[in-house]
Amino acid sequence: MKKLMLGNEAVARGAFEAGVTVAAAYPGTPSTEITENIAKYDEIYSEWSPNEKVALEVAIGASIAGARAICSMKHVGLNVAADPLFTASYTGVNGGLVIMVADDPGMHSSQNEQDSRCYAKGAKVPMLEPSDSQECKDYVKKAFEVSEKYDTPVLVRVSTRISHSQSIVEVCDRSEFKLKDYVKNPAKYVMMPAMAKKRHVDVENRMADLKELSNTDEFNKIECGNKEIGVITSGIAYQYAREVFGDVSYLKLGMVHPLPDKLIKEFACQVKTLYIIEELEPYIEDFAKTLGIKAIGKEKLPVIGEYSANLISEKIFDKKIETKPVTDEEIPIRPPVMCPGCPHRGMFYVLKKLKLTVSGDIGCYTLGALPPTQSMDTCVCMGASIGVAHGMEKARGEEFGKKTVAVIGDSTFIHSGITGLIDVVYNRGNSTVIILDNSITGMTGHQQNPTTGFTIKGEPTKQVDLEKLCNAVGIDRVRIADPFNIKEFEKIVKEEIQADEPSVIISQRPCALLKSVKFEGALKINNDKCKYCKMCLSVGCPAIVDKGDHVEVNEALCVGCMLCTKVCNFDAFEKAGE
């Protein structure tokens, strides 16, 4: 049966068909839908883990215990999971182990655009790279076979345009995978120096065997066409190249680590001019150079950003598409904003008013750095806000610390913020940390997490009690505040930053997009009462618009969260339709 599937959905289908029984992940765009879709299969135990490191460890455990296991994350998630990855390379597997990693060239939703292929090389594990949804499914299934045959975890790299493009997939039945026997084997699974030294030799031998596979398997294939031009490419770049170069010869690489040295040499000899088309790092190109092959690649194409067919033909053939502009006026940009009704808005209103230094973190609330709130000073990686606030205080002293807060989401706090908080307590810091408890993981589209009380499959479970958790690590001052009660929230923030000990404020209000959240319905402005003082504009709601001589509510956007009514001194807001 043919189905239209997102690349991520096809990965999930591949895992299902391959007989996977354990899946673990931490959500992260563009990888999230992989595990969301896996969770729909009753045959597969699946979980949102607290972070990517734990997720990979769960998958490693499942593999050692004899099951086929899959673990998924975004590119920066692999940084978190790098520690288990590099040693799982040494232990190898029992049941097949596949690690999905989703890169984000162009940084649609990420803080950097690192190239995950470098991890395959660094950790000495094979990496496959599909170029559409059908290949996503096929490669994942084959990855399990490679994993078991070569005793290695297998990385499968996708990117935003593969993950979030739908294309046609031929769906097959599931093959049940018989749980392999579990036999104690410390020489393989206990990595201490004596054992690891021997395993490293095995790893090198395995990579030599895998190179042979890369040279001979149909993962990497030559598509013969006009031999004046040859193109070596992989993943989404292959699809762009097909549009630009048409009927030339291609070496399409489906296995990008180890790269097929013999095949690349053979292909290079067959064609007159050789191009290497790859997004981000000159990964294939650098390898080709070590083989003494001359090719045109990054000398013309950028290492920055996402490619497109247009960009490639512009850079390589100097072909520019001319369009006649409709207007020469500047078209206002439309950056993402916090939604109408978002609980973070009230908090940022207060932080801005108090002119605090705010070390931020990863989530919807990172938007607090943009206008109109513009009240976030730093954002580095998951969990960094607390360590950064602590470091700032240690560098600039207590007075500076008393004008500083760390802001971190509930899921991010569990991911890797808790260790930062322990550091603050242990090393006699004074930081104030605001945990944004909105009852869900918001940014990635509503995933459960350890603070919500539900599993990925919606089963009720124990809920981490954030207040008790903070108490337990040594925070005596834990306050709970409603960010929509602006006055009270402001009072609490003022008290906590002044305190001579570390403190935590749990800002508690559910995400406005949760189905359980009901508001009153749209508001409008009574122009007889409105004095056009613009106080309401300072909350930065996309539904309140400055019309130049008066303020208007966009009723199609307004949900009626009432935050604006709390800053209006003239009672000018009233229910629309009245």
Place this chain on the structure above:
Amino acid sequence: MDKLNIMIVGVGGQGTLLASRVLGNVAIKVDHDVKVSEVHGMAQRGGSVVTYVKMGKKVHSPIIEKGEADIIISFEELEALRWIDYLKQDGTLILNTQRIDPMPVITGKAKYPDSIEKKISNNYKNVVTIDALEIAKQCGNIKAVNTVLLGLLAKSTGIDKQIWIDSLKENVPSKAIEVNLKAFEEGYKG
């Protein structure tokens, strides 16, 4: 039909994703190769969103380039202006006359361009405007804006109407189907 490139542009939260699901499904039903590409995550959240739908005998790149779109459905006026370069000279723009001010306009840093339809019509002759929000309201749910626009699109593509209706039924939750079918019919009338 050899190739059909459709872009759906709008503002995150307007329901462009459902429209692309339905469209992709239609393509499968008429036995075309198809790719539908969109970006999730930070790009939503009230930001500018674009979905590419490409169908034909064989589709490689999932992305439509400047000057390649046969049809652009714009859920919002400013977004039409932003993406109009992607329309073929003889392509069709379906323009929903809804206006959502972006943050730079709200904060007074920028001005929302005026007479957008007129500006576009100077360069492109096939511009169809529709007040889908008003029609959706009349149908009983303002969220059905996307289905009204799909109705109008269905008519512009020449693909059998029943195929669209079937695809709509498969992609809309059953409790919302009645409103959406009504909205589709209203859009189809143009």
